[in-house]
Amino acid sequence: MNQFTLCAGGALLMGWIAWHPSPSVTRPSLSKPTLHKPNIVIVMADQWRAQDLGYAGNKQVITPNLDKLATESLNARLCVAEVPVCAPTRASLLTGQHATTHGVFYNDRPLRSEAVTLAEVCRQNGYQTGFIGKWHINGGLAKDFAPGRLAPIPADRRQGFDYWRALECTHDYNNSPYYNDVNKRFVWQQYDAISQTDTAISFMTQPRDNPFLLVLAWGPPHDPYQTAPKEYRQKYANQSIRLRPNVPVKDTMEANRALKGYYAHINALDDCIGRLQAALKGAKLDENTIFVFTSDHGDMLYSHDQINKQKPWDESIRVPFLLKYPAGLNKKGRTLDVPITLTDVMPTLLSMTGQAIPATVEGHDYSTLIRQPRVPRSDDAALIACIVPFHQWNYARGGREFRGVRTARYTYVRDLKGPWLLYDNTKDPYQLANLANQPDMAKTQRQLEGILAQKLWEANDSFSPGNVYMDTWHYPWASIDSVGNPYYK
Numbered sequence: 001m002n003q004f005t006l007c008a009g010g011a012l013l014m015g016w017i018a019w020h021p022s023p024s025v026t027r028p029s030l031s032k033p034t035l036h037k038p039n040i041v042i043v044m045a046d047q048w049r050a051q052d053l054g055y056a057g058n059k060q061v062i063t064p065n066l067d068k069l070a071t072e073s074l075n076a077r078l079c080v081a082e083v084p085v086c087a088p089t090r091a092s093l094l095t096g097q098h099a100t101t102h103g104v105f106y107n108d109r110p111l112r113s114e115a116v117t118l119a120e121v122c123r124q125n126g127y128q129t130g131f132i133g134k135w136h137i138n139g140g141l142a143k144d145f146a147p148g149r150l151a152p153i154p155a156d157r158r159q160g161f162d163y164w165r166a167l168e169c170t171h172d173y174n175n176s177p178y179y180n181d182v183n184k185r186f187v188w189q190q191y192d193a194i195s196q197t198d199t200a201i202s203f204m205t206q207p208r209d210n211p212f213l214l215v216l217a218w219g220p221p222h223d224p225y226q227t228a229p230k231e232y233r234q235k236y237a238n239q240s241i242r243l244r245p246n247v248p249v250k251d252t253m254e255a256n257r258a259l260k261g262y263y264a265h266i267n268a269l270d271d272c273i274g275r276l277q278a279a280l281k282g283a284k285l286d287e288n289t290i291f292v293f294t295s296d297h298g299d300m301l302y303s304h305d306q307i308n309k310q311k312p313w314d315e316s317i318r319v320p321f322l323l324k325y326p327a328g329l330n331k332k333g334r335t336l337d338v339p340i341t342l343t344d345v346m347p348t349l350l351s352m353t354g355q356a357i358p359a360t361v362e363g364h365d366y367s368t369l370i371r372q373p374r375v376p377r378s379d380d381a382a383l384i385a386c387i388v389p390f391h392q393w394n395y396a397r398g399g400r401e402f403r404g405v406r407t408a409r410y411t412y413v414r415d416l417k418g419p420w421l422l423y424d425n426t427k428d429p430y431q432l433a434n435l436a437n438q439p440d441m442a443k444t445q446r447q448l449e450g451i452l453a454q455k456l457w458e459a460n461d462s463f464s465p466g467n468v469y470m471d472t473w474h475y476p477w478a479s480i481d482s483v484g485n486p487y488y489k
Contacts, residue, residue, distance in 0.1 A: 037211040037353055038327060039289040040122070041204065042345075043276065044093070044215065045269060046086065046134060047222035047309065049298030050079070050318035051244070052266060060242060062235065062267045065274035069293065071333040072324050074370050078339040079321035080382040080406050084297035084309045086169075087136050088387075089342050090217075093296075094118050094137070094159060096346035096361035098383075098459045103473045105387035108139035108148065108169075111159065116358045118346045119160030122213040125355050130163030130203050132196050133178075133217035138168050143476045152183040161215070165199050171219055173227050191229050193218040197272040201279040211353075216276075220269060221299075223308075225261025232264040244315075246303045246430040255302035262301065287326045290352060294342065295319040304431070310386050310393040312404050312413045312421060313431055317384050323370060328352060336373040337408050339382035340366055362459065376408035378447070383455040384413070388466035388477075403463045405452045412436075412448035416465060419445065 050056060054063040055070035056077075081089045083099045091097075091104035094117040099105035102115055119129045138153045139145055149169040158164060167178045176192035179185055188195035200216045220228065241256045241263075273293065280286040296319070300306035303315045310316065319342070324331075343363040350357050351367040384406055389399025402420060404413030411431065413421040422436040422445055435441045456463055470477050 036288075037126070038325065039204075039211045039285060040127075040213045040292075040349055040353065041200075041276070041280075041289055042093075042213075042215045042292045042294070043273070044090075044217045045221065045293075045295040046217070046219050047297060047299045048266065048269075048295035048320060049301075049315050050077070050320050051298075051315065052262070053320055056320070060239065061263045063270040065270045065277065066293065066320075066322070069273060069277065069291075069322055069324060072326070072331040073291075073293075073322040074324075074329060074334055074336060074373070076321040076323070076336045076340050078337055078376075078382070078406065078408060079294065079319050080317050080339055080341045080384060081295075081297040081319050082341045082343050082383055083385050083387060084311070084317045086134075086296050087139065089296040090135075091115075091137050092341075092343040092363075093345050096343060096357075096363040098343060098362055098461065099385065099387055100459060100461045100469065101362060104137055104139075105385075105469060106390055106475060107136070108145035109141075109473070109475060110139050110157075111137040113157065113159075115159065116360045117159040118349065119213060119215075121160075121350060121355055121358060122353075123160050123162070126210050128163070128208060128210050128212040129161045130165075130212065130214045131158065131161035131217070132165045132200050132203070132214070133167075133192075134169055134219050135166045135217070136169045141474060141476060150177065152179045152185070154183075155181075163203055165196070166217075171222055171224060173219055176219070191268065193220055193269055193272055194229075197275055200276065204276075204285065205279055205283040218269060218272075221262050221265035223258070223262075223299075225258050225265065228261065228264035228268050232268045233261065235267060236260040236263050244303050244430060246432055248302070248305050251302040251305060258301055262299070289325070290328070290349065291322075291324040292345070292349075293320060293322045294345075296342075308392045310389055310399065312384055312386070312402055312411065314406075314411070314425070317406060325352070329371065334373055336369065338366075338369060338374065338376045338380045339406050339408060340364075340369075341382045378407065378409075379451055381405040381407045381451050381455060383452075383459060385461070387469050390477075401463075401466050403452060403456060403461070405448060405455060407448070407451070410444065410448055412445065412452060414449075414452065414463075416463075419449075422448070 052058050052061050054067040087104050087107045088099040091102050091111045095102050095115050104111050123129045138157050140148050164181045165178050170176050173192050176188045241259045243255050247255050297309045298316045300315045344366050347357045347361050347363050347365040348367050351365045384404045386402050393399035400415045402413050402415045409426050411423040419436045423431040
């Protein structure tokens with residue numbers, strides 16, 4: 001892992017972190033802007049799992065606009081959040097790097113300024129860049145991260161985005177502040193995703209001579225679940241929710257209540273997707289715009305008696321991924337069942353737009369696979385990881401470090417003590433039968449262990465206890481790790 005020097009100013013280190021640039025990083029050269037390059041729009045929800053969409057088979061959640069989008073898009077049905085939690089995914093999407101490389105493996109920690117990001121590459125190649133919504137990669141090194149979530153983000157910490165209507169993090173969706181380009185504070189006038197979508201439409205449809213990159217990052221459907229606009233909550237109020245078979249009986253009441261609110265958020269966001277698509281079409285931008293819809297991670301929502309994220313089960317790791325690009329892919333819907341991760345987004349989009357992929361990128365360029373999907377091979381796999389468990393899944397609550405792979409058929413996961421989980425997702429789609437260390441699965445487990453070893457080697461990940469990574473990146477914590485090593489700093 002590359003070492004770097006941190007320089008911090010001020011007593012509170014949550015709002016502003018500056019990193020000394022590494023001499024080994026080569027940034028892409030500037031090229032002339034051209035109208036022929038496609039625009040890029042990335043819409044990222046927060047905590048929206050892949051299973052809860054109409055086109056994915058959930059008949060209770062109302063998502064007509066996304067269902068229509070899926071008929072016109074590449075649907076990567078096995079897209080995975082490599083480290084299934086907010087900040088790590090966002091940093092990986094923007095840098096194309098693994099969390100152990102860019103260092104944001106823990107929420108509310110900073111992506112260093114020397115990182116080469118998607119926005120920086122696009123801007124240097126003539127794109128106008130814009131970011132709206134939840135940022136969550138400008139944390140600091142203080143144990144108390146809360147103040148930094150509401151602090152303004154300096155222009156030199158915006159990682160290549162010029163147009164700016166963003167906040168580090170809030171989940172108060174009906175009283176949601178943000179800062180503009182000059183860090184003047186405002187509050188979104190209504191449920192924030194709706195107002196953010198209005199602003200995104202204004203940005204996309206303004207007259208310009210250059211192509212644009214826009215990232216629109218919504219806070220919902222992340223909990224609190226019961227805060228969507230009333231008209232959406234009323235649609236589910238009297239419904240009897242069908243739970244996934246892996247939700248324990250004892251969790252039925254809480255799961256029902258949570259899912260009603262979760263679906264209400266989703267329904268509101270689906271309407272926003274419809275408005276975004278209509279605006280692009282109305283402005284005659286639809287054909288030459290790459291439109292991506294995804295999420296930073298999923299949500300357990302009481303499956304396996306678990307909540308939230310960070311865990312290795314499908315409800316946590318699998319996220320929706322739709323990519324629409326009429327000029328490059330036509331509008332014929334297609335599916336891709338080769339596992340991919342959000343770490344692969346940056347190189348894939350750069351390739352699809354004819355831009356050079358920086359040497360710092362570790363993700364895979366899947367542009368060819370998107371144009372010509374193929375049947376997955378047995379060794380096609382996505383790496384999944386928890387570098388250090390924290391917050392809702394800290395050590396005291398049973399959190400543990402893990403590394404694993406998700407193939408088209410299997411999920412295989414190790415913790416620091418050895419093999420932990422093995423599921424045959426074809427025969428057992430709700431992951432009810434753990435086959436780890438079963439004699440009749442020995443050959444399969446060895447094969448998956450080999451795939452995992454190769455993935456870890458490629459990522460330069462030693463799979464060490466959490467304190468090793470916390471020390472390397474100078475992050476504060478106080479705990480005992482999952483194998484009982486006392487550690488306090």
